[in-house]
Amino acid sequence: MKIYNTMTRKKEEFIPVEPGKVKMYDCGPTVYNYFHIGNARNLLVFDVIRRYFEFQDFQVTYVQNITDIDDKIIAQSIAEGISTEDVTAKYISAFLEDMDKLDIKKPDFQPLATQYIEKMIAFIQSLEDMGAAYESAGDVYFAVEKFENYGKLSGRKLKDLKVGARIEENEQKNSPFDFTLWKNAKPGEPAWQSPWGKGRPGWHTECVVMSRDLLGDTFDIHGGGNDLVFPHHENEIAQGESIAGHPYVNYWLHNGFLNIEGEKMSKSAGNFFLARDILQKYSAEAIRYFFLSKHYRSPIDFNEEIIIQSQAAVKNLYHSLKDIDYLNFSELPQYSALQMELRQQFINVMDDDFNTARALAIVFEAAKEVRNKNLVISERMAYARLMVELGEVLGFFRNLKEKLTDVDNFSAKTASLVEMLISYRQEFKKDKNWQWADRIRNDLAAIKIKLKDTPQGTEWEIEDE
RNA sequence: GGCGACAUCGCCAAGUGGUAAGGCAAAGGUCUGCAAAAUCUUCAUCCCCGGUUCGAAUCCGGGUGUCGCCUCCA
Secondary structure, three states, X not given: XXXXXXXXXXXEEOOOOOOOEEEEEEOOOEOOOOOEHHHHHHHHHHHHHHHHHHXXXXXXXXXXXXXXXXXXXXXXXXXXXXXXXXXXXXXXXHHHHHHHHOOOOOOOEOOEHHHHHHHHHHHHHHHHHOOOEEEEOOEXXXXXXXXXXXXXXXXXXXXXXXXXXXXXXXXXOOOOOOEEEEEEOOOOOOOEOOOOOOEEEOHHHHHHHHHHHHHOOOEEEEEEEHHHHHHHHHHHHHHHHHHHOOOOEEEEEEEOOEEEOOEEOOOOOOOOOEHHHHHHHOOHHHHHHHHHOOOOOOOEEEOHHHHHHHHHHHHHHHHHHHHOOHHHOOOOOOXXXXXXXXXXXXXXXXXXXXXXXXXXXXHHHHHHHHOOOOOOHHHHHHHHHHHHHHHHHOOOOOOHHHHHHOOOOOOHHHHHHHHHHHHHHHHHHHOOOHHHHHHHHHHXXXXXXXXXXXXXXXEEEEOOO
């Protein structure tokens, strides 16, 4: 298996620290707001990577932190007029809810920053003891120039940074690029007691401390959005490797950014989409298809038309399963050489830096064979099994039974009412009373219930929107 | 100023030297009272110019255009 490593800017053969095990860490959200569609990409990408490792029989330990103490949270608590605890409680539960709606599997660990204060203090203390950090007026900073490889992940050199970057005015720092490990609390701010007085940890420290605690001081994969490469991940490396004296992470994975109709998404530009708002209108699987149809490292452009296309594409998959009556298989058919070959192709493309776009194409090829009436039924059923197996690796087909039986959103009573109307329409049709037959069909269509006359009788379904 | 990415059918998108995956949409056939759905069929030579090669969307050089990071940010 080859994965692209931001550190070396090359695809590299994946060799885990411990054979058969994968230890991965993804930088999770800061819970000061509902998460947006750009966050969703990171979450979905790492969900699929995790699922694929599990499919390949790796024993995966997946850690994703939740930052629940931060300047933005304090700002939000003032804006909403509630305590910081209430802010984080509110957005953590919203986060978990939205994750579930997106069919994202729960990480094995979701540590909160506030659960790690003691360990962060001890860690910062060690950095200070070894001379990598210094205190200045109640704040503690990491001395960037003490870490000789600073910039190795992002390909930046301190001297280049000095040329163009806007330099933060802060006379307490020895060097403008030194970053905060511990921040002195202002009156009224949440604070913890520490050797440097009351304060809170800086953002860059929690990921190092948590990952070392849960995954060890060298682990396999660390991920996040592209924008975290510098400075956040760079700063993690500086801390982790200063302490450990050996590599912190073996493979760095970064997903590309999401644009909105070609523009960067930002609140001020008004082109800002929350995941939960999009989920109101479109299915989790449409969103998933949209993201997976593009390679995770490339930038992706979001607009409504694309999601509509994605929704239609996913429907295609379900039609195949309905067509073959997947739910009524008495037992799962064995794969023949044909299915095994397609399955192997799937593995090959996923082994090539998680090429989900090609993987998706393979699922669609299987779906096409499911509907291929020239094949014997056992062969078609085997393709259906394959399609579901591979689709699940990509995170599709959760609650398959409900989706295939349409019981999801409709009460049994609604269903029987529709059936009743259909039977009346049958009577009209028998009498060739097209006017009333069409009126029933049109009126149902107006409330998004679509009728289809097939040789087996009239079928109906609720249209997605 | 420094670093980096990208440009493939109407739309989305894969493809890192061997003759263009897949999805959406569209057109035509079958089916239907008419529809819808389903199904079958059809649908690109890869931004421009030059070079390397038996052979290039794929490599090199030069253009043009788009975007990202360097500051909180997934």
